[in-house]
Amino acid sequence: MSDLLNTLLHDTRLWRGHRQMAVTQTPEPTGFASLDRELGGAGWPRGALSECLLDRPGIGELQLVLPLLQRLTARQKYVFWVSLPFIPYAPALARADIDLSQLVQIDTESRSDLLWTLENCLRSPATGLVLAWPEKLAARDIRRLQLAAEAGQSICILFRDRQQASQSSPAALRLELTPDSQLGLQVNVLKRRGGWPGQSCRLDLAARAGQDTTVIQGPWSRPSGN
Amino acid sequence: MPWLYLHFRHLLLDHIARAHTTTAPLAVLCQGSRQVLQACSRARQLGVGPGTAFKTALNLAPDLVVMQADDDLQSRILEQQAHWLYHCLDRITLYPPDGLLADAGSVRRLYGGLQPLRKRLQKTLDERRLTATLATGPTPLAARLLARAGTDCFTENPDEMTTRLGALPLSATELEEPVLRRLNRLGLSTLAEVQQLPAAELARRLAPETLSHIQRIYGQRPDPQTCWQPPSDFRQRADFGLPVEKAEGLLFALQRNLTELENELRWRQQDTDSLLLILHHYRKQPSRLQIRTTGPEHRADAFLDLLRIRLEQHPLEAPVEALELRVTRFLDRHTTITTDLLNDQPDTGEAWHTLISRLQARLGEQALKHLAPAADHRPEHAWQSHRLTSRRQAEPSDQLPLRPLWLLPHPAPLTVAPEEWLKGPERISGGWWDGQRVLRDYYIARLPGDQLAWVYRDTHQGWFIHGWFG
Known part of the structure; x- marks a missing residue:
């Protein structure tokens, strides 16, 4: 053994972490068996931030959180949608058995308003889940949100651009979402607390386009890409 | 019987002092003339007292906070005091600008005597940092004169009150100046001496008004009081x-x-x-x-x-x-209704109200919305948002068609050819009744980049994206 290692091992300030603290939190399963397996049964972390990194909308990113939404709203927990890119379509949410009276949509005008809103929502014990689409966040801001989520023991999922994947983030769970041509969603675990990252799985989300796929061809013109 | 009078010697001064954390010297200026009318103890230490010219006062105390005396304002402040006094006493009459009269007799038994009442009032006054002289009297006017003269008379013994009253100098009886001078020339100096004179003589020699004033002080003539009613608002x-x-x-x-x-x-x-x-x-x-x-x-x-x-x-x-x-x-106030007695979940109703109040205070009420489906075939009208305050229960509808989770606020032109057509067409036609006519064929299509979109073709052969299957 090298001298350096020896001195290090005899240093009382060094802690040899061969046993990790068991996760005492009750897990919040994602609702997808294959993803839950990859996440080691931990699901969405409670009292911490999760990040979903994606390129474009419409790849099934909301399908990923639908089971969680259904469960939390059924438990009469409030779900906040903050700073949305589009309108969450109420008929579709109602069709997915989500209690709409438990959803609150919040529009914010500035970045400081957004952070303040997120922090307040996360700290409140009334909150079950916060979904947010922030434009740009500094690592310092994410750290603050992380602390707020810890204080309130609520779940927060941030939807961010996939370009942020290369940057480090204090979030407890980071998922990279990429679609495939069979309407599936490839989920890569970039980081997870209490385990090794690197797992990936494919979720089949073809059902969101309806059960039977029938297209009636008409004599009308088709868009051909101009 | 005993009436209680509270005389606020410097109400304006106390009122301003209440709004400040610092102990800057304060002074109230006379209306009209530029002279100090009242000064607080700090100002008096610096040499500013009643009668000091404003300019001199500013030289003596450069950081002096001044306020113009204003009878209207003081009357309003006086009414403010009546509010809290109403919590302790009954039948309050306002004597603007600086006095409050109340019936102490009716609450004597409630407090178990007048001394506990005095203690209670003094405590409340101290809490509000007010200075007032309290005095009791057999009649409303007697109580007022005793309090204004600063007599320490707080008793329910009628004899003691009469003795105190009789000892009052005539200058404290609120008689008019010429009358006072005449009485002085007659060699009379206290109220008791005047009261002992025969009534008929007094009325004949001085004036009937003087007699009625003296009689009202001693309760030989009725002196009805109009009671103050607290307003319903705060x-x-x-x-x-x-x-x-x-x-x-x-x-x-x-x-x-x-x-x-x-x-x-x-x-x-x-x-x-x-x-x-x-x-x-x-x-x-x-x-x-x-x-x-x-x-x-x-x-x-x-x-x-x-x-x-x-x-x-x-x-x-x-x-x-x-x-x-x-x-x-x-x-x-209502008690909160817990639906489940054995529910071990902490009650989050209050936390919810606090959170929403905070958010609305900063972002405005319109920034927070609930969503609900609406009965319309046109996609842009098939949903609505309403404020949190209006709690509407959406009627559950089981026959909802397949719709995307994201709706674009404004349909975007479709600029690329879809890679795969999955479903369609679904023809939606309506709106002829309100002028916002819609005639569209909707398709579900996979765009390049594997986005699942809800696209439509309108009557002019234009193609648009209206939603994303997120």
Whole structure:
């Protein structure tokens, strides 16, 4: 053994972490068996931030959180949608058995308003889940949100651009979402607390386009890409 | 029988001092003339006293906070005092600008004597940092004269009260100046001496009005009092003397006013959900801030928290000379109904109300919305958003068609050819009844980049994206 290692091992300030603290939190399963397996049964972390990194909308990113939404709203927990890119379509949410009276949509005008809103929502014990689409966040801001989520023991999922994947983030769970041509969603675990990252799985989300796929061809013109 | 009179020797001074945290010297100027009328103890130490010219006073104490004496204002402040006095005493009459009369006899048994009542009143006065002379008298006018003369008379013994009253010098009896001079020339100096004179002689030699005044003091002539009725709304005012430029400067005075409100609400056993804060500026329209809480509230801390957020968001338009707090809406208190007795989940209703109140105070009421489906075939009209305050229960509908989770606020032109057509067409036609006609064929299609989109073709052969299957 090298001298350096020896001195290090005899240093009382060094802690040899061969046993990790068991996760005492009750897990919040994602609702997808294959993803839950990859996440080691931990699901969405409670009292911490999760990040979903994606390129474009419409790849099934909301399908990923639908089971969680259904469960939390059924438990009469409030779900906040903050700073949305589009309108969450109420008929579709109602069709997915989500209690709409438990959803609150919040529009914010500035970045400081957004952070303040997120922090307040996360700290409140009334909150079950916060979904947010922030434009740009500094690592310092994410750290603050992380602390707020810890204080309130609520779940927060941030939807961010996939370009942020290369940057480090204090979030407890980071998922990279990429679609495939069979309407599936490839989920890569970039980081997870209490385990090794690197797992990936494919979720089949073809059902969101309806059960039977029938297209009636008409004599009308088709868009051909101009 | 005994009447109680509270004489506020320097009400304006106390009123301004209440709105300040610092111990700057304070003074009240005479209306019209530039002379000091009243000065606080700190100002008196610096040599500023009643009668000092304003300029001299400013030289002696450069940081002197001055206020013009204003009888209207003082009457309003006096009424403010009647509010809390009403919690302790009955049958209050206002004697503007500086006195309050109340019937001490009717509450004597409630307090177990007059001395406990005095203790209670003195404590309340100290809490509000007010100085007042308290005196009891056999008649309303007698109580007033004794209090104004500063006599230490707080008893229910009629003989003692009469003795004290008789010892009053004539100058303290509020008789007119020529009458006083004539009585003086007659060699009379105290009230008792005048009272002993035969009534008929007194009326003949002086004036019938003088006799009736003396008789009213001694209760030989009726002196009816009109009782003050507390208004149904709550109003509190704080004056600063020196204009306040920063919002933080308002918070101290606000806290005092909100504590008053909390006491008032506790006494009424009611709650409120809206406050109106009016900020008075110098030669400018006052600004009005309406604060709403989502649920019934009575705690001063909760109100202060909301007001602080509101003031952070909206900087002051101009320096503030005075602030006024108004509450007109009162709600009865109810116990919270817990649906499940054995529910071990902590009750989050209050946390919810606090959170929503905070968010609305900063972002505005319209920023928070609930969503609900609406009965319409046109996709852009098939949903609605409503405010959180209106709790509407959406009727469950089981026959909902397949729709995307994201709807674009405005349909975007489809610029690329879809890679795969999955479903369609679904023809949606409607709106002929309100002029917003829609005739479209909707398809579900996979675009390059593997996005699943809800696209439509309109009557002009244009293709648009209307939603994403997120």
